[in-house]
Amino acid sequence: MTKRYDEQVAVERDAGMPAAFLWRGRRYEVRDVIGRWRIEGRWWEDGRDREYWRVEAKGGAVVDLYEDRLGGRWHLERLWD
């Protein structure tokens, strides 16, 4: 199951891909990138442009991170357990 957070996080990148993220005061290293996708649209409302990364953190947790390309911020959207 997943749990939805949608909280801001800080992300370190390596070669364009997330290498680690800082969430609730803890740093998680990214062990593997599982998926990547992009969601855009809703231009007739507020507009949206997000690049998603599904990553496996060291320790086995899988999270969906996204970069809000309009606001220039990273979020942790979901945690898969």
Place this chain on the structure above:
Amino acid sequence: MSPDPPLASFIHLSARSYFSIKEGAFSPEDLARRAAELGMRAVALTDRDGLYGAPRFAAACRHYGVRPIFGATMTVRTAAGDRLVTMLAKDAAGYGNLCRLITSAQMSGERGDPALTTGQVCERAGGLICLLGPESDPGRLAIQGCLDAAGDALRPYLEAFGLPDRGDPSSNLFMEVRNHLEPESAFEVRQMVKLADHSGIRAVATNGVRYLVREDAFLADVLECMREIVPLAEHHVSRRNSEGYLKPAQDMRALFAERPELCDRTVEIAGRCEFDLRVGETHFPDFPTPRGRSAGSVLAERCWRGMADREMKPTPEVRDRLDHELALIQTMGYAAYFLTVADIAQDIRAMGIRVACRGSAAGSLVCYLIRISDVDPVRHGLLFERFINPLREELPDIDIDVESARRKDVYDAILARYGDDRCACVNMVDTFRARGAIREVGKALGLPEGEVDIAAKAFPHIGAHHVRAAMEHLPELEGLNLNAGQLEMLFRVVERLDGFPRHVALHPSGVVLSGHDLPDRVPLERSFEGYRMVQADKDDVELLGLLKLDVLGVRMLSAMRHCLDEIARTKGEKVDLDQIPQGDPTTFELIRSSDTLGCFQIESPGQRELLQKFQPTEWSDLIVDISLFRPGPVKSDMITPFLNRRHGVEAVSYPHPFLEPALAESHGVVVYHEQVMNVLAAVAGYDLSECDRIRRHLADDMEVEQIEPDFLGRAVARGVPHRVAKDIWDKVLQFASFGFCKAHAAAFAVPTYQSAWLKAHYPAHFLAGVLTHEPGMYPRRLILEDARQHGIEILPLDINLSEPDYTVEAIDGDEAAVDAATPARSPSARSRGAPGGYAPPSPATPLRRYGIRLALKSVMGISEAEVRSILEARADRLFVDVGDVLRRTSLTRPVAEALAHAGAFDRLPGAPGSRRDRLYVAMVADAPREGEQTVLPLREVGPPPGLREYTSAERVRSELEVMGVDATRHLLEFYRPLLEDLGVTRARDLGDLKGDRWLMVAGVKVASQTPAVRSGQRIIFLTLDDGTGLADVTVFERVQPWCAKTVFHGFVLAVWGRLRRTGVRGASLVAERVWDLAALAKARREGRLAEVFADSPADPAGRTGSAIAAAVPPLLHGIAVAPTRKVWHASGGSAGR
């Protein structure tokens, strides 16, 4: 470590343009351009069930240096729903199969819902490559996780496309893999590749392109919502991001970095698709000829036979001309085309339908001899090279006119005779224009309908990309309740939709005439009307190298047909219009008096003014007249010098004596294209083909620069002094763009003369034809007025006597007495300057009085079925009363009421009382239809209620309401007291008055035109009808600020202005003030008339003095002497002269 160049490349094999209507967001041309920008060597266009974009895509690819790949996305109907597969043509056989597949898809089932079964798609696999993508049946199943089912669905494709095909050892079946970087994309890619691996077929990467650049993705959303007619919302939009664009090769490579072979295969497949549309090659029609004979020899034989039939003398000139034309036709391969068109024209005549040729084809002797055209080009100096010549890039195009009312019959006959496989109509792509785009986009954006409607209405019919510019000039948009953001978004979309196809319709006239391979060259579909139609518009047809014929429905031909039928019916005379004398004095008298309402080409106010000045005396004058009244000649003011020279006011001179032979026919003024060609030939010795080519390029400065030295060199070599040659060249340049094609004018002159002849000799019959088919610019009520002016009685609408159309009836009575007592025209008709009445066509035909009976079809809202039911019931026995009408016809209540209201029941023998009584019965009678309710008798309406009879004003109003005409009395008569107060001048008296005097006219607006005029200012030509004749009014730009609105929106108008003489009897009023007569009448009732005039914003009195004030009635003194509020000299003063 840079990758090997070929491996770094990627070819897009799936792209849907805006011809995938409301799906793709770019033009085929832009696809070619963008592919070139991205450095791609090839690109495929794969529109939905169509090859509409193929010709222009091919042309654009050639222009941008990209190799086109032709394909289509086919809809495949399965039990689970509609699926899509992509087809690419490898070779001509494959393209032919693709065309035929699309044709089957389009022709089966409902129009606009093309689809094939899997079996059908697999039936024509030859020469085609099939890509099964995520939208295909197997692809969809794989994505749903059902790999086994997907494998089963794949089998028919594997059997059809999976095998080697004629020398091509590879399979033609591929799985089409897309990765749009959506959340599910990674899984889908895996499934598709897995299916390919399991089935032993290869996979290839595409990007399912629907927009060319990321930024245009929003258009795809709008198009999708417009297609589904749903508001724009997340759950209505299928795309999740903007990845479906024409991605650069390296990005596509990066996307499939783990499987580079998927990208390599795009290059391989592109290499196998070698088909080239070969734009510019011509494909001639088939013409079955007797064994062993060429179409060329059949054509020659027919021409010689035609010369005998036309009783044309085979002089050396004629023989040479014919040989020359035949040789050119033969060389260029058009013989079969000419024969086919001639047969079609013959078929049309055999159907009893009038046919006429128009355009430059009339310049061909061959066309004349084989009866495509009816103008003798030798006699009128028309040039073949203006029509066809080897130096022209365009294909010849013959236009023939047929009776508008029979156009469908003609189409049916042509399509039937030439079969399914070599003849089809041309399409016309209806594109988004501002209004339509605003409405549709507004709906999609969910904006309030009322507001969107106001925004839409505010725009004239302009291209959508002018929307912003238009906004800045339209104050009415300021009050809208749309916020700037919403309007901004609306217009941002609307701007981009400009030129996008909206739907595909039937071209009104084009028919492709081709060989039996037509279905292999272009897909066919059904038009809304059910006609077989190629997926190509007229420009595409040209690019495809297909010859076409334009069959235009011309109302005048129908009007003349009706006239001839009425003559035959009422007089038993059979008039053959092709045999009438060409110089009939009575006809020219009518033309010179400009009594030409209803006549072809010469009825407009401007033309009638020109006729008065010109005073044509022979047939060839009509050619000049028609040519002069064109924007070009008007703009360059060729009319004034021409008329001055014709009437001897000005000496005839030539820019150079060299030009005399070419220009003598028009007194040294360049009127025709043909003259420009002749001048070039005379001075520089070019052959006429070259002259035609040069003439076409004279508007292009670049070309002119290149041609000039050549022209001068040749002229000098022929002994023309350089200075003189240069002078001639400059003159040619100056005139060239203004001339008109003489052949075109000559072709038009045929129906022009015929219609004038009919009006001169059979005015009632002719006007009945005009009323029935409305060929011209004037409303019916004016034509009725014209009939009254000619002493023709307007007979009322009558349920027992009116026919579907306007018919002619001889007026009963002592025929001889009537003949003796009644001139053909009433005395008042002299107001138009016709000296006297018409002579009878021949002494044997006695003059009779005729009336025109109002038509059943003129009743607004009446259906064909209702008209038919009246005729059928009447054929049994005439109607006796209102109940009888209601019982025995299928008239709906509103139509029955309209008939009663307009007096159609007034003469029913069993219907006493007033018209109001009969209307009452029509309204309340409970009338079971015959055979419908068996025994219920007509409910007794009780005794006639004895209601008040209609007043004459009410009669006229009812006629206007029901038929749109004032049949019994002229509308203006109801303003009589007002007109007397105002001292209005009658139109019939204008011709007798001296010019340069101030006066007022009033009348019903019958025409307002704003043609191009030489000064560039906008002039409104207004024609008013006051029941005594027509008054022509000129409204110059200077007064338009306070006149234009009334002129355009008013119906019954009064105009104050200065009279200007325009010809022997012609006069035109130069408007100074215009009022709505209804408003004046209201003011008069309220006693405010003087106020209205006192309120006039400007007037000329300051300049013209008190003499005028004395000449006008007291009421107008206000405007005649009021101080001017406008600076007079600013107007240039002489605008009226």
